[in-house]
Amino acid sequence: MGQDLPVTGYALLGLLTFGDELTGYELKQRADITMRFYWVSPAMSQIYSELARLSDRGLVAAVADDSGTSRYRITDEGREVVREWMTETPAGFPVLKHPVALRLLMGHLTDAATTRAMLERYVEELAAARRDLAEVRAGLVGRDEPGQNFHHPSLVADWGLAYFDSEARIARRTLRRMSADGP
Amino acid sequence: MGQDLPVTGYALLGLLTFGDELTGYELKQRADITMRFYWVSPAMSQIYSELARLSDRGLVAAVADDSGTSRYRITDEGREVVREWMTETPAGFPVLKHPVALRLLMGHLTDAATTRAMLERYVEELAAARRDLAEVRAGLVGRDEPGQNFHHPSLVADWGLAYFDSEARIARRTLRRMSADGP
DNA sequence: ACAGCCATGTAACTCGTTACATGATTAC
DNA sequence: GTAATCATGTAACGAGTTACATGGCTGT
Incomplete structure (x- = not known):
C-alpha cells in the first residue's frame, strides 16, 4: 500500500484533492501560485515525470478531455495513500x-x-512576495471558512503572510543593529 | 576568476574564514552546529568531495598536520572568490x-x-531547536561585539532565534484558529 | 503572419543522500 | 579489550534542474 513517494509527489496529489481535474500545465500553475511559498515549484519536466509515476501506481488517472488533452484526477487509492502518509509519518522539520x-x-x-x-x-x-501572496489570499475570501473548501489553504496563506512580516521585521532590526556601528 | 561553485562550496569557504585550519571532519561539526539552521548540513561525503573541488581550483590548501591528518586552509584566491561572489551576485530569495x-x-x-x-x-x-541555537549563541558572548570575530555569526544566530519564536507564535495562533471550530 | 500561451516530453547533468568500507586513535 | 569518536573516502542512486525539441491553438 503505502509505497514511499518523493514529497513533491504527495504535494501534487494534494493539489488534486481540491475538486478539479488538471492538466500537467495547470498543475504547474497551481504550484506556482501557492506551493512555491512553502515548498518548491517543480519544473514542468518534473511534474510530467512525477505524474507518470503516480499514474503507474494507480494514484492518479488520466482522462482525455474533448480536445485530447490529458487531465489528471486523483483516484481513491491515491487519496488513501496521501491520507496514510499524513497520519502515519511525521511531518519533519522545515528545511530553510x-x-x-x-x-x-x-x-x-x-x-x-x-x-x-x-x-x-x-x-x-x-514586500513583493507578500503582495503576491496577499493577492492569492484575497482570492480565497468567501470560501475560507471552517468546513469550506479553501479553509486550510487560507490558514497556510495567513501563515505565509505572517512569516514574511516576521522576516521583514528581523531584517530591519538587523539593519538597525548594523548602523549602530560605524560605516 | 569567478567560476561558479555550488553555494555549499562558498559556505564551506566561509566557515574557513574564521581563522582556523579545519579537517573535513571538523568542518562537518561546524556546519552541524551553525549552518544547519539556515542552510543545510552537508553529508560527510559531500564535504570531502567539495573540498576536493575547492582544492583542485586552488581555493583551499591542504596541509598535513603532525599526525598526518589533512587540515584545510582557505587561500588568498579562495578568499577573493568568496568576496567576489558576495559582492557581484545577488543573494537570492530563501527557499523554504x-x-x-x-x-x-x-x-x-x-x-x-x-x-x-x-x-x-x-x-x-x-522549542528544542531554539534551545540548541540559544546554546550556540551563548557560546559567542564576549566575542560578538561589532568588529569582533563573531559579530556576524551572532547576528545570524539572533535572526534564527527570532525566526523560531515567530514560527512558534504562528503555529500556536493556527492552533487557536482551529480549535475555534468544532473537533 | 506572428507572438504568445498551452501542452508534453527527452536528455544530460548536478547536487546531494545513503550505504558501504576502512582504519587510526581515544576513553573506559 | 572494546566501544566511541576521528578521519576519509567510493559507489549507487534519486530528486530536481536546464536545455532542447516539438507542435497545436489563440488573439491581433
Whole structure:
C-alpha cells in the first residue's frame, strides 16, 4: 500500500484533492501560485515525470478531455495513500535555505555597505512576495471558512503572510543593529 | 576568476574564514552546529568531495598536520572568490521546504485531531531547536561585539532565534484558529 | 503572419543522500 | 579489550534542474 513517494509527489496529489481535474500545465500553475511559498515549484519536466509515476501506481488517472488533452484526477487509492502518509509519518522539520543569512554570516569578508544593501534588497523582495501572496489570499475570501473548501489553504496563506512580516521585521532590526556601528 | 561553485562550496569557504585550519571532519561539526539552521548540513561525503573541488581550483590548501591528518586552509584566491561572489551576485530569495505548512494545506484529508497533533509536535520541535541555537549563541558572548570575530555569526544566530519564536507564535495562533471550530 | 500561451516530453547533468568500507586513535 | 569518536573516502542512486525539441491553438 503505502509505497514511499518523493514529497513533491504527495504535494501534487494534494493539489488534486481540491475538486478539479488538471492538466500537467495547470498543475504547474497551481504550484506556482501557492506551493512555491512553502515548498518548491517543480519544473514542468518534473511534474510530467512525477505524474507518470503516480499514474503507474494507480494514484492518479488520466482522462482525455474533448480536445485530447490529458487531465489528471486523483483516484481513491491515491487519496488513501496521501491520507496514510499524513497520519502515519511525521511531518519533519522545515528545511530553510537562506542565502541572506548565509551571507550575513560572512559579513566580515565585505564592507558593511554591501551587507546593508543586501538586507535592504531582501526587505524589498519580501514586500513583493507578500503582495503576491496577499493577492492569492484575497482570492480565497468567501470560501475560507471552517468546513469550506479553501479553509486550510487560507490558514497556510495567513501563515505565509505572517512569516514574511516576521522576516521583514528581523531584517530591519538587523539593519538597525548594523548602523549602530560605524560605516 | 569567478567560476561558479555550488553555494555549499562558498559556505564551506566561509566557515574557513574564521581563522582556523579545519579537517573535513571538523568542518562537518561546524556546519552541524551553525549552518544547519539556515542552510543545510552537508553529508560527510559531500564535504570531502567539495573540498576536493575547492582544492583542485586552488581555493583551499591542504596541509598535513603532525599526525598526518589533512587540515584545510582557505587561500588568498579562495578568499577573493568568496568576496567576489558576495559582492557581484545577488543573494537570492530563501527557499523554504515546510512540510508542516504543506500538510496543513491538505488538512481536509484528515481529521482535525491529526492536524492539531502535528502542529503541537512542531511547536515542541521548535522549542528544542531554539534551545540548541540559544546554546550556540551563548557560546559567542564576549566575542560578538561589532568588529569582533563573531559579530556576524551572532547576528545570524539572533535572526534564527527570532525566526523560531515567530514560527512558534504562528503555529500556536493556527492552533487557536482551529480549535475555534468544532473537533 | 506572428507572438504568445498551452501542452508534453527527452536528455544530460548536478547536487546531494545513503550505504558501504576502512582504519587510526581515544576513553573506559 | 572494546566501544566511541576521528578521519576519509567510493559507489549507487534519486530528486530536481536546464536545455532542447516539438507542435497545436489563440488573439491581433
